[in-house]
Amino acid sequence: MKTTLTGLAAGLALTLATGASARDLAFAVFVPAASPTVQHVYQPWVDWFNEQAAADDVQITLYAGGTLGRNPLAQAQMVADGVADIGLTVPSYTPGVYPDFDVFELPGFARNTAEGSQAALELYQEGALRGYEDYYVVAMYTSGAYMLHSREPIASVADIEGQRFRVAGQIQTQVIEALGGVPHSMGAGEMAEAIDRGLIDGAMTDASVARTFRVADVAHNHYESSLGVLVFSILMNRGVYDSLPPRVHELLAQSGQFIVDRQVESYAPAIEANIAAWAESPDATLVVPSAEDEAEIARRVQPVIDRVAASASEGLIEAYTAKLEDIRAR
Structure with missing residues (x-):
């Protein structure tokens, strides 16, 4: 388990010098391993990435349930400090730090996770959203409508x-x-x-x-x-990103849409099923x-x-x- 920037840097130097072992990137997630998002979004992405990046000796290991740090407010700093290479963050958890992301929480705009997620990802990719300039943003997606x-x-x-x-x-x-x-x-x-x-x-x-x-x-x-809707962002340490080979950069560039698609495929039906159940229930x-x-x-x-x-x-x-x-x- 990587717990310090020094440890990460030493491990990176050894890997680059010898080429003897795979580069293992730690992905910190503060939600439980049994949560639907871990099971249907994060783990499938990790599995896909690892298969695609095997030839480059790069892999991701997912640490769910706050294994590397439980405080949701501290996730971005953990990535900056090298406690994790990649981390799940929520911009609104740090009010005033990422003001552009407040627009997604406004009523009357995004009506579901498909609209919110695609809009957040594309606006960021187009440079319309300020924030996270010191990181590489792997993905952005949203919850369903509140x-x-x-x-x-x-x-x-x-x-x-x-x-x-x-x-x-x-x-x-x-x-x-x-x-x-x-x-x-x-x-x-x-x-x-x-x-x-x-x-x-x-x-x-x-x-x-x-x-x-x-x-x-x-x-x-x-x-x-x-x-x-609520925005979630998956961030990578900028130094770690810069140290990775071009082919892995290509995979990371594809990862944003991969994650959005899995979020929509898994989350939207769950929301629709719940709402339909409440509409039919005599107790609701x-x-x-x-x-x-x-x-x-x-x-x-x-x-x-x-x-x-x-x-x-x-x-x-x-x-x-x-x-x-x-x-x-x-």
Whole structure:
């Protein structure tokens, strides 16, 4: 296990000098090994990469469940420091550091993981997103559209007033406040118990996370408005990237789309299945906001959009809107 920059550099020097063993790149993932994303996205990518890079004596070893470091906020620094060669990060976990990525969390834009993931990847590849210049970005993708899951039914925006919702990050906090709710920040693993104990009234998250973290077991009412998506990025240490042969660079360039495609193939059906189950269940309610409600949500969150636009790169909101329109027309 690589735990220091010195150790990584020494291992690299030995490998390059002798050519006697494969270059083993450590991929740090803070989510559990049993999670669907590890099983259906990360491990298939590692397997594909290792098969393709075998001739170059380069391989990736995945360390899931926080083996190299459990703190989600520290993953990018771990990669910079050489604790890991590659790491899974979430830009919104460090508010203010990557302001361009806030646009993806805005309501009314991406409607699902396919739109969000493709838009994030392409905008970054086109140079429209600032951030991570000191790294090589292997991939970017997103969650599904965030929605509200609550103990009490939400028939319209008016019913959000005063309800306490779990949020993650400053943009979700601002969105819930704009809709009249009361935001409560907590980890994903705390959501279900907090709802069950009456400490909060619901959670703002996508349909897959709501099922995975048992939110849907205690919050049987689902308000299906598109309240933004969450961006994930997979980063590589820039020095490590520069030391790899050209053929491996080509594989890494292909990896972004590979990962997005696997995310869409595995995540989107899980979300659709959960929503369909809630629509059919006599014990759950699923509300799709009316056109009037969607217009009211847009009106209320416009100040949040304006603040994000002011902090982001000039013209990014317009570029994001145009990218989504282009993706939908394909």
